[in-house]
Amino acid sequence: MVIIYYKQVTSTMDIAHDYASKNFPHGTIILADIQTEGRGRLRRKWISPEGGLWFSIILYPSIYLKKKIDCLGILISVAVYKALDIFLKEKDILNFKWPNDLELNKKKVAGILLESIYENNEIKYIIAGVGINLFVEQSYFQKYDIDATSLKDLVLVEDKLIILKEIRNQILSHIADYPDNWDYVFQFYKSRFPYIGSNAVNRLNGKEVKIVDIDDNGSIILEEENKIKKYPWGGISLEIKRITY
Structure with missing residues (x-):
C-alpha cells in the first residue's frame, strides 16, 4: 500500500496526476491535511480545512470499467459510504446526492471527483478525489455560511489513517468485483438516494x-x-x- 502524505498542498488531485504520469501503482493514495485549492465538479472550490480527510487515489480501470466508465462514480460512492458506515456510532444514516455527494441529514458531508486521462482514445488512468468533513468543527461551516456538516461527533475512532485504509480497501474491492457486483451496488445507491420525485x-x-x-x-x-x-x-x-x- 502506497500512501504519500503532505501537510498542505494546493490539491491532491494535481499531485496524484504527477504520480500517475510516473506509473505509480493502482491504489496509490495522495493524502493532505489541508488543501488550499481543493476543487469539486465544474471547477467549484472545495473548502478543505484541517480536520477533514482529503485524498486522491490513482486507478487503472479494468477493461470492463473502461467500457462502462459511467458506473465508476457510483461504485466509489458506495465504497466510501460502506467504509464510513463501519466507523459511525449510528448506522445507515447517510444518503447520496446526485452525482457525487454523500450527505448527513441532507447536508453535504463528503464529495467525490473523477478525472480521466486518455491516450490514443483509451483511458490511461483515472484519479478519484475524495473529500470528507471527518473531524472538521461544525462551527467552521456556520462561521463561513457553508451548507455542509461534519461527522466529527459521530466517528468512533480518532485515527484518520484507519478510516482511510478501509475506504481504500472498499474502493479497490468494489472496482475489482465489477461487473459481478453491479446489481447490488446500484440497488444500494438507489435505496439511499432520497430525491426521486424531487x-x-x-x-x-x-x-x-x-x-x-x-x-x-x-x-x-x-x-x-x-x-x-x-x-x-x-x-x-x-x-x-x-x-x-
Whole structure:
C-alpha cells in the first residue's frame, strides 16, 4: 500500500496526476491535511480545512470499467459510504446526492471527483478525489455560511489513517468485483438516494427539472420542459430545491 502524505498542498488531485504520469501503482493514495485549492465538479472550490480527510487515489480501470466508465462514480460512492458506515456510532444514516455527494441529514458531508486521462482514445488512468468533513468543527461551516456538516461527533475512532485504509480497501474491492457486483451496488445507491420525485435546478442551464428515476446503467432520468432526458453520472449538476422537504 502506497500512501504519500503532505501537510498542505494546493490539491491532491494535481499531485496524484504527477504520480500517475510516473506509473505509480493502482491504489496509490495522495493524502493532505489541508488543501488550499481543493476543487469539486465544474471547477467549484472545495473548502478543505484541517480536520477533514482529503485524498486522491490513482486507478487503472479494468477493461470492463473502461467500457462502462459511467458506473465508476457510483461504485466509489458506495465504497466510501460502506467504509464510513463501519466507523459511525449510528448506522445507515447517510444518503447520496446526485452525482457525487454523500450527505448527513441532507447536508453535504463528503464529495467525490473523477478525472480521466486518455491516450490514443483509451483511458490511461483515472484519479478519484475524495473529500470528507471527518473531524472538521461544525462551527467552521456556520462561521463561513457553508451548507455542509461534519461527522466529527459521530466517528468512533480518532485515527484518520484507519478510516482511510478501509475506504481504500472498499474502493479497490468494489472496482475489482465489477461487473459481478453491479446489481447490488446500484440497488444500494438507489435505496439511499432520497430525491426521486424531487424538483431541482439544472446548474448547466438554470432550468427547473424533476428527478424521475435512476436507471440500471447509473444514469439519472429527468423531466425538463415536459421532455424526458437522461444524463450519465457526472453529466449534469443538480441543485435540489430543498423547499420540497
